[in-house]
Amino acid sequence: MKEKTLKTPRAKGGLKKISAAIGEYKAISIWTSVLVAVEVLFEVFIPLIMAQIVDTGMNDELTAFPFILTFGNLKVQLFEMSDRTLFIVVCGVMMVVMALLSLICGALSAKLAATASTGFAGNLRKKLFYKVENFSFKNLDRFNTANLVTRLTTDVTNMQNSYMMIIRILVRAPFMLILSLVMSITISPKLSIIFAVVLPVLILGLAWGTKVIFPRFEKMLYKYDEMNESTQENLIGIRAVKAYVREDNETKKFKKVSETVQKLQFSAEKIIVIAFPFMQILVYACIVCIILFGGREIINSHNGATQGMTVGDLTAFLNYVMQILMSLIMVAMVFMTIVMSRASMDRVVEVLDEKIDIEDGENAKDIVPVDGSIDFDNVDFSYKNDSSVLNLENIDLHIRSGETIGIIGGTGSAKTTLVQLIPRLYDVFDGSVKVGGVDVRDYKIESLRSAIGVVLQKNVLFSGTIKQNLLWGNPNATDEEIYHAAQAAQAHDFIMSFPNGYETDLGQGGVNVSGGQKQRLCIARALLKHPKIMILDDSTSAVDTATDASIRAGLKKEFGDTTVIIIAQRVSSVEDADRIIVMNDGKIDGIGTHDELISNNDIYRDVYLSQQKGSEEEEVSENA
Numbered sequence: 001m002k003e004k005t006l007k008t009p010r011a012k013g014g015l016k017k018i019s020a021a022i023g024e025y026k027a028i029s030i031w032t033s034v035l036v037a038v039e040v041l042f043e044v045f046i047p048l049i050m051a052q053i054v055d056t057g058m059n060d061e062l063t064a065f066p067f068i069l070t071f072g073n074l075k076v077q078l079f080e081m082s083d084r085t086l087f088i089v090v091c092g093v094m095m096v097v098m099a100l101l102s103l104i105c106g107a108l109s110a111k112l113a114a115t116a117s118t119g120f121a122g123n124l125r126k127k128l129f130y131k132v133e134n135f136s137f138k139n140l141d142r143f144n145t146a147n148l149v150t151r152l153t154t155d156v157t158n159m160q161n162s163y164m165m166i167i168r169i170l171v172r173a174p175f176m177l178i179l180s181l182v183m184s185i186t187i188s189p190k191l192s193i194i195f196a197v198v199l200p201v202l203i204l205g206l207a208w209g210t211k212v213i214f215p216r217f218e219k220m221l222y223k224y225d226e227m228n229e230s231t232q233e234n235l236i237g238i239r240a241v242k243a244y245v246r247e248d249n250e251t252k253k254f255k256k257v258s259e260t261v262q263k264l265q266f267s268a269e270k271i272i273v274i275a276f277p278f279m280q281i282l283v284y285a286c287i288v289c290i291i292l293f294g295g296r297e298i299i300n301s302h303n304g305a306t307q308g309m310t311v312g313d314l315t316a317f318l319n320y321v322m323q324i325l326m327s328l329i330m331v332a333m334v335f336m337t338i339v340m341s342r343a344s345m346d347r348v349v350e351v352l353d354e355k356i357d358i359e360d361g362e363n364a365k366d367i368v369p370v371d372g373s374i375d376f377d378n379v380d381f382s383y384k385n386d387s388s389v390l391n392l393e394n395i396d397l398h399i400r401s402g403e404t405i406g407i408i409g410g411t412g413s414a415k416t417t418l419v420q421l422i423p424r425l426y427d428v429f430d431g432s433v434k435v436g437g438v439d440v441r442d443y444k445i446e447s448l449r450s451a452i453g454v455v456l457q458k459n460v461l462f463s464g465t466i467k468q469n470l471l472w473g474n475p476n477a478t479d480e481e482i483y484h485a486a487q488a489a490q491a492h493d494f495i496m497s498f499p500n501g502y503e504t505d506l507g508q509g510g511v512n513v514s515g516g517q518k519q520r521l522c523i524a525r526a527l528l529k530h531p532k533i534m535i536l537d538d539s540t541s542a543v544d545t546a547t548d549a550s551i552r553a554g555l556k557k558e559f560g561d562t563t564v565i566i567i568a569q570r571v572s573s574v575e576d577a578d579r580i581i582v583m584n585d586g587k588i589d590g591i592g593t594h595d596e597l598i599s600n601n602d603i604y605r606d607v608y609l610s611q612q613k614g615s616e617e618e619e620v621s622e623n624a
Helices: 016-058 085-133 137-142 145-167 168-188 192-237 238-243 245-304 313-352 416-420 446-450 466-470 479-488 492-496 514-527 545-558 594-600 602-623
Strands: 065-071 074-079 376-383 390-400 404-410 430-435 452-455 533-537 563-567 579-584 587-592
Touching: 016 085, 016 145, 016 168, 074 238, 074 313, 085 313, 145 168, 145 192, 145 313, 145 579, 192 313, 238 245, 245 313, 245 594, 376 594, 390 416, 404 416, 404 430, 416 533, 416 563, 446 452, 446 514, 452 514, 466 479, 466 563, 479 492, 479 514, 479 545, 514 533, 514 545, 545 563, 579 594, 579 602, 587 594, 587 602, 594 602
Parallel strands: 404 563, 404 579, 452 533, 533 563
Antiparallel strands: 065 074, 376 390, 376 430, 579 587
């Protein structure tokens, strides 16, 4: 499969769009960062107190024990004691108190960060879901289901993790780095020169890693889409897989794509695997150098050669070195996570930026169509918005309210495309479609579609009971209305044959009903809308001809004022229609009654005769 990665446009203003999802969690995010800063402040002061304890315990010559904070040449004495043990105990208590305060701030910041990041992810998923819900069919043609699922799950989770790290680690690490550097320089400017060598190396390594890792993670995420797509197809078509004994083939297919994901993920993460040992080597090299040069300073100080660093100072300095280097490692981790989430952000923003091509116009009317009349005025349509590639061409068709219209034609003749323009699932390329005498683009979409019942080729039922599924057509429908619609769709009898009747649980996608039963439930659901226009797109193909005829009779009897459009492959499904439209290669080849088309339309006559011949052969075979 051709890679999509290189074709993904870089999201413009993506950060601004994504940050809008923080919403009501801004205050919590700020408090998280404030608590992290306070936590770091307490942690930075602990090595200074520890240095006081070490120097006091090792110096037997002291008779008074001052608590002195040293900042380069500036020395600040906070208090003094005459008892060594009491001094050590007081300093120890101060360390414990600071550690506890740091722990409390850390725990609170972690809790707030979890709240803020999950809230941010929740808001982002809502924005994505609402956006997808408003997609037109043309928008959905650009993104397959697995692709959207990955963006709503994996990509948003990556961004959630990054956001948590940004408000905690990305505040903690630089703040600790700066404070620890300042404290290190005040203790020993000479030893601090070591950082001038190490820091540029780490920063350059981090920049290189970021540049290399990003495209690898981006590729990996698109392969995730393929893996999810394979899984989804397999689970939806599991019965076909078992019927054709294709388990081994599907397993191999999934294994292949999952191994590709594994290789891409490894190629990205191996940079991280290499980077961390490299950083640890630098950390340990720093510690060795500091102990070496710091130890010499202490020895020279004791010998009287110089006056400077004490054992306590070296202990504090080493603590600050660890804090500095751990901060750098944390920064590296955050940047790696941000790199991965940057690819995710581009994919999420791609969905948010998708222009919905079918929306309410500025002057759209919030009115219900006055009747079920339909007018196609010189309509051209192209899925590609290209006049050289038209799927419908020069359609001029006028349907009176209450008419029953049949549409027939070969596969790919654009039967479904024609009816999808009526509820404005797609917009015309040229010309206009009118319902009730008003251009469909002048209605509010909700008002237009509420007046049109559509049963598409793919019959979709949802998890829940039969009654819950039927109520999709009209959430306020009474039981009598539900029974009435089910009877018209020839569904009531088989529903009542179930032990729980209308409370029967359908399972995911209606797995426990047959194809014909599913079609009848979908028709009943559409009828509950009391639509002015009813579109049946090959929606009785799975029922027998007798039931098909009963459904058409029920529609005519109970919903006679509704305009009914029936797309069918069987002539018997449309021969009683008021008029029949014959489609051929995106054009109307003929319009008329059954008898008229038999006489003057070659395509219709050929279809009719081929089906009649098949029926006669089947009848002879049964009699034999």
